Amino acid sequence: MPGIRIAAFARTALLLAPALACAACLATARPAAAPTPDHSRKEVHMHDATTPAPSAAFAAQTLAKRWLAFAGEIRSARDFERGRFWKAMGLPPQELSDSQYFEEESGYQAFTQEFAGGKWAGIASFGDGDGQPGGRFARLAFEHPDDRLDNAALDLGPVCELDLDGFRQALLGAGYLEGPTEPSAAEYATKGTATVVFSRGSLQVSLLTQRAAAQAQRERACVLSAEARDFSAAQPDAGSR
Numbered sequence: 001m002p003g004i005r006i007a008a009f010a011r012t013a014l015l016l017a018p019a020l021a022c023a024a025c026l027a028t029a030r031p032a033a034a035p036t037p038d039h040s041r042k043e044v045h046m047h048d049a050t051t052p053a054p055s056a057a058f059a060a061q062t063l064a065k066r067w068l069a070f071a072g073e074i075r076s077a078r079d080f081e082r083g084r085f086w087k088a089m090g091l092p093p094q095e096l097s098d099s100q101y102f103e104e105e106s107g108y109q110a111f112t113q114e115f116a117g118g119k120w121a122g123i124a125s126f127g128d129g130d131g132q133p134g135g136r137f138a139r140l141a142f143e144h145p146d147d148r149l150d151n152a153a154l155d156l157g158p159v160c161e162l163d164l165d166g167f168r169q170a171l172l173g174a175g176y177l178e179g180p181t182e183p184s185a186a187e188y189a190t191k192g193t194a195t196v197v198f199s200r201g202s203l204q205v206s207l208l209t210q211r212a213a214a215q216a217q218r219e220r221a222c223v224l225s226a227e228a229r230d231f232s233a234a235q236p237d238a239g240s241r
Contacts, residue, residue: 053097053099053113053114053115053116054113054115054116055115055116055117055158056115056117056118056120056158056159057157057158057159057161058161059113059115059122060115060120060122060142060158060159060160060161060162061161061162063089063113063122063124063140064140064161064162064166064167064223064226065162066088066089066090067088067089067124067138067140067226068167068170068171068174068226069088070084070085070088070089070138070228071138071171071174071176071203071205071226071228072170072171072173072174072175073088074203074228074230075201076232077202077232080136080138080203080228080230082109082126082128085124085126085138086109086111086126089111089124091111091124092111099113099114099115099116100112100113100114107127107128107129107130108125108126108127108128109125109126110123110124110125110126111123111124111125115158117158118144118158119144119145119146120142120143120144120158120159121142121143121144122140122141122142122143122159123139123140123141123142123143124139124140125137125139125141126139127139133202133230133231133232133233134204134229134230134231135229136229136230137227137228137229138227138228139225139226139227139228140225140226140227141208141224141225141226142159142223142225143224147224151191152190152191152213153213154213155213155214156210156212156213156222156224157212157214159222159224160212160220160222160223162223163212163220163221163222163223164196164207164209164220164221164222165221167223167226168196168198171198171205172198174200175200176198176199176200176203176205177198177199177200178196178197178198179196179197179198179199180197181194181195181196181197182194182195182197191210191211192209192210192211192218192221193208193209193210193211194208194209194221195207195208195209196209201232202230202231202232203228203229203230203231204228204229204231205226205227205228205229206226206227206229207223207225207226207227208223208224208225208226208227209221209222209223209224210222210224
């Protein structure tokens with residue numbers, strides 16, 4: 001699903017813009033994160049027919065809990081490093097199945113797990129940044145090819161086992177403070193899309209949320225992406241593992 005990932009990454013970056021802009025609400029004079037360098041990308045796709053794709057609900061909840069564990073454990077810039085993130089996520093596996101992809105370019109790595117029973121996929125990624133505050137990030141995103149600006153009926157259930165309330169409880173329990181919520185100018189009216197920001201010290205977490213499509217669950221917000229950034233002045237070396 002490379003085409004899906006590229007388009008969805010651009011969409012996620014657009015919707016997270018308000019959260020990055022409001023970082024000043026949580027800390028003083030935090031510079032904007034530098035864009036990820038555009039280098040040629042290496043993609044590894046190995047096949048192992050004995051490893052079936054996991055169900056969306058189970059896999060999404062597992063990835064979300066692992067990401068939250070990482071966000072809860074990091075206490076300093078030294079903790080916010082690539083090797084620690086992949087260990088916390090339990091990724092990538094030593095052998096990739098035909099429903100898994102691993103991509104790598106200079107300063108950036110991403111792992112994609114396609115889920116069974118639909119078109120949803122979970123993507124975990126880590127960017128080293130350029131050594132500037134806010135440049136280093138650890139992200140988890142749930143993506144679907146039919147999640148477009150005008151599609152408010154997409155069933156988010158498969159990736160909403162752990163919803164915004166679940167993320168909020170875990171982050172507040174780990175000592176984060178909840179900051180402002182920024183509605184998406186493009187999608188809030190139709191899909192209830194918004195970004196919720198949390199902070200703890202120099203760490204900032206941005207959650208991109210979307211309202212559940214089912215009428216009976218309209219008050220429920222599902223987390224489509226979670227991103228942690230470190231805004232401390234002392235950044236680890238870009239090549240840290």
